[in-house]
Amino acid sequence: MLSRLIEDRRGGVAVAFALSLLPTLGLAGVAVDYNRVANVRPQVLSMLDRAALAAVSREEEYGAEDYAREMVEQLIPELPEGVVIDEVVPRLVVDASTGARTMHVEASGRVTANISRVIGIESIPFTLESEAQAASKLYEVVLVVDVTGSMKDSKINALRQSATRFVETLLPAGASSDRLRVAIVPYSATVNVGTSRSGWLTPGNGALDDAGLDAIAQNRYVWDSSEVPANLCKGTNVVWDGQKQLCYMGTLSAFEDVDDCPGVIRGDTCYVANAWAGCVMERAGSDGELTDAPPSTAAFRPYYWQSWTGNGSPSNRFNSWLPNSVDESWHTNATSNDGRGPNLGCPKNAVVPFTADRDLLLGEIEDFEAWHRGGTMGHVGLLWGWRLVSPQWQGLWGPDHWADAPPHAKVERILVFMTDGENGFYTGHAPSNDSDYTAYGRMSESATFNRSNHKRLLNERMETVCENLHAEDVEVFTVAFALSSADAHKLLGGCASTPRHVFTSEVDTLVAHFETIARDIYERRVALTR
Numbered sequence: 001m002l003s004r005l006i007e008d009r010r011g012g013v014a015v016a017f018a019l020s021l022l023p024t025l026g027l028a029g030v031a032v033d034y035n036r037v038a039n040v041r042p043q044v045l046s047m048l049d050r051a052a053l054a055a056v057s058r059e060e061e062y063g064a065e066d067y068a069r070e071m072v073e074q075l076i077p078e079l080p081e082g083v084v085i086d087e088v089v090p091r092l093v094v095d096a097s098t099g100a101r102t103m104h105v106e107a108s109g110r111v112t113a114n115i116s117r118v119i120g121i122e123s124i125p126f127t128l129e130s131e132a133q134a135a136s137k138l139y140e141v142v143l144v145v146d147v148t149g150s151m152k153d154s155k156i157n158a159l160r161q162s163a164t165r166f167v168e169t170l171l172p173a174g175a176s177s178d179r180l181r182v183a184i185v186p187y188s189a190t191v192n193v194g195t196s197r198s199g200w201l202t203p204g205n206g207a208l209d210d211a212g213l214d215a216i217a218q219n220r221y222v223w224d225s226s227e228v229p230a231n232l233c234k235g236t237n238v239v240w241d242g243q244k245q246l247c248y249m250g251t252l253s254a255f256e257d258v259d260d261c262p263g264v265i266r267g268d269t270c271y272v273a274n275a276w277a278g279c280v281m282e283r284a285g286s287d288g289e290l291t292d293a294p295p296s297t298a299a300f301r302p303y304y305w306q307s308w309t310g311n312g313s314p315s316n317r318f319n320s321w322l323p324n325s326v327d328e329s330w331h332t333n334a335t336s337n338d339g340r341g342p343n344l345g346c347p348k349n350a351v352v353p354f355t356a357d358r359d360l361l362l363g364e365i366e367d368f369e370a371w372h373r374g375g376t377m378g379h380v381g382l383l384w385g386w387r388l389v390s391p392q393w394q395g396l397w398g399p400d401h402w403a404d405a406p407p408h409a410k411v412e413r414i415l416v417f418m419t420d421g422e423n424g425f426y427t428g429h430a431p432s433n434d435s436d437y438t439a440y441g442r443m444s445e446s447a448t449f450n451r452s453n454h455k456r457l458l459n460e461r462m463e464t465v466c467e468n469l470h471a472e473d474v475e476v477f478t479v480a481f482a483l484s485s486a487d488a489h490k491l492l493g494g495c496a497s498t499p500r501h502v503f504t505s506e507v508d509t510l511v512a513h514f515e516t517i518a519r520d521i522y523e524r525r526v527a528l529t530r
Contacts, residue, residue, distance in 0.1 A: 037111045037124050040083050046208060047075045047104045048130035049528055055090065056103035056132045057175045057526050065090040068105050082112040084123070099406040100136040103530070104129060116143040131530035138402060138411045139180040140354060141170060141521060142385040146419040146481070147186040147347050155420060155482065156370045158507045162514040163365040167358060167520035177356035179402050179409075179525060183388045184364060186349035187381030189374025189426070190303050191437035192278040194350040200396075201280070202299035278301035279346035282439040290383065290464050292390035292472075305344050305437040345374035345437055350481035351384060353397035374436045375426040378419050379426075379462035381494075386469055387411040412524075415469065416517055417495065422488045423458035427451060459491055466495035477517050479503045481510060 051163075055068035068090035076085050091104040106287075109124040145159060158174050182412060185191060192201065280300040283289050288298030348371065352364050387393050394400070425435035425443055432450055435443040443449045449457060469476055478492040478501065489504070496502045503513040 012297045024240060032114070034124060036082075036114075037126055040080060040111055040404035041126065041128065043079055044083070044085075044107060044109070044126070044128050045130060047072060048107055048128060049061055049132070050075065051090070052103045052105045052132035053526050054175075055105070055526065056092070056101050056134045057172075064092045064101075064103060071107065072107065083109065084112070085109040091441060095136075095290070097406075098136045098409070101134045103133075104131050129530065130527055130528065133529045134526050135179070135524060136406070136409060137179065137524075138405055138409050139184070139521065140389050140411055140413045141180065142183045142185060142388050142413075142415045142416045144185040144187065144381040144385040144415060146188075146376065146378070146381070146421065147349055147371050148376045148421060149370055150376075150421050152370035154507055156368055158510045159418075159481075160365055160368050162510040163368070164362055165511050166514040166518045167361045167365065169515050170522050171358040171361075172522075173357065173358070177358070178404070180522075181354035181356055183354045183385075184361065185381050185388065186347055186351075186353040186368065187377065187382045187384070188347045188371045189248040189345055189377045189380070189436070190224070190281070190347075191380055191384045191439070192347050192350040193280055193300075193384070195276060195278045197278070198276065198302075200300050201302050208239065224315075226514065268425075274300050277343035277346045277348075278350050279343065281441070282383070284440075290379075290461060290468070290504060292383075292386050292392050292468075294392050294396060302441070303346050332505045345371070347371035349395075351388070354388065354401040356365070356401075373426060373429075374438050376419065376426050377422045377439060377458060378417070378423050379458065379465045380439050382415070382417060382462065382465045382469065384472065385415045385417070386465065386472070389415070389474055390472070409410075412475070413473070414475045414477070414521060416477045416479065416514075417492075418481055419488070419492070420481040420483055422455055422485045423462060423491075424455045425449065455487075459487065462491060463494065469495075470497070475501070477501045477503070479505055479510070479513060479517075481505050482507065 051068045051071040055064045058064045058067050069088050072085070072088045079085075085107055087108045089104075089106045089108075091106075093102045093104070094100070095102075106127065108125070108127045110125045112123050113121045133367040143163060145163065147156070147159075151159060167182060170180060170182060186440055280303055283291075283293075283298050283300065291298075347369075349364070349368055352361065355361065388397065402409075425438055427435045427443075430436060430442070433443060435449075435451075435454075440446060440449065443451065443454065459471040466476065476495055476497050480489055480492050480503070482505070483489060483492075493499070493502050503517070505513045
């Protein structure tokens, strides 16, 4: 009996002791559960941040609040078990004077209690808010890309994929593009500015008098670099002028009256006429060399590779495109950009001026093609990138691409330059101390360039252009693509704005590097402010 009493008394003491612990356990439980809330807080904030950043950059501001709410609802399942979101309140504020947009996203919810429930606390409430702002700056981004012959096969495919990712990152589907514009400059040994810009040539109507050509030479200018089988030429209005020993398109009455010419095709090939293809020579000396002077100050000469054999043998691919006699029999099987004509070496991919049209940009990128002959002149690509962002060229490329932007908004100008090779004239098909035709003509036509100094002199020109870009506050990224030359790497490193603006890429990393650059730029447009 005594032992039972003792046991009973001990039991009573244990119960009493347990009851006395409830407040202590409750307080400890509250601490544990509040610690859970503290751990959950960053995850909820991350969810709100993602929604605010995405919504503030929406194309249609009137749907931004609904978009933020829907995005939070989609992300809620990613939160830990026991977290309940009761209400989401998005609010978009647009500054009437600057057009700057701020998105507030507030969420109220609770975390289901565990230990605290012993003292009647079922859940612990919280309210969190995120705020993101779209920058009031405007962004102009120029992508300057190497499309020389060495970019063929896997390299040009990698460039297409990388440039596509670049544009898709800068201009996500459905996101606002009202403060960002993208332009593209493909380059080789010259740049194609587009045939619609003949008014930039001298004289203003784009005629060839500036080149000092006689009437016969001007007639030659109507031929592009393509040669096609004769049986495909029927019905193209290509005619043969036996007296002048050249062909031209009958519709180009400005060059010659063709009524007296017999409409026949000779040999196994014919030339397809389409006149100037859009490439230009670089200016020299006081005529705006290495500057952003507009064409009204210093006009451009049209790119024109005259019929030339070098050693008199057309079979050596010196671009002999003018038949020598009526019974000319030699021909070429070359296709695409390996043909002949005054536009040989002029890349078909022309400059794409600033636009926010994502589909247009992606279509141009899909059409990228490695273009043979001429050489590599990176500074020419940089020059035309500069001429796109230069205030002196505003309105020359087309309608004002910032017509709808807030007045006096600051423009941040960014240039991304990519190359896979050293600067230089291509000399593979030329006789001693000569070269292919370029934006500077051939070596034999120059008092400056020769085979021993051309790379150094072109690099010096590039250094000058880079210095000019820096002086104009143009931010420069450089991408060395499968590039082995130490001198070229050094040149690109000096051209970039900072060491973090320099990328060294291979075929398998180019996409990632282009995306990194694009994301860097894109994330400046929107920022978390709370």
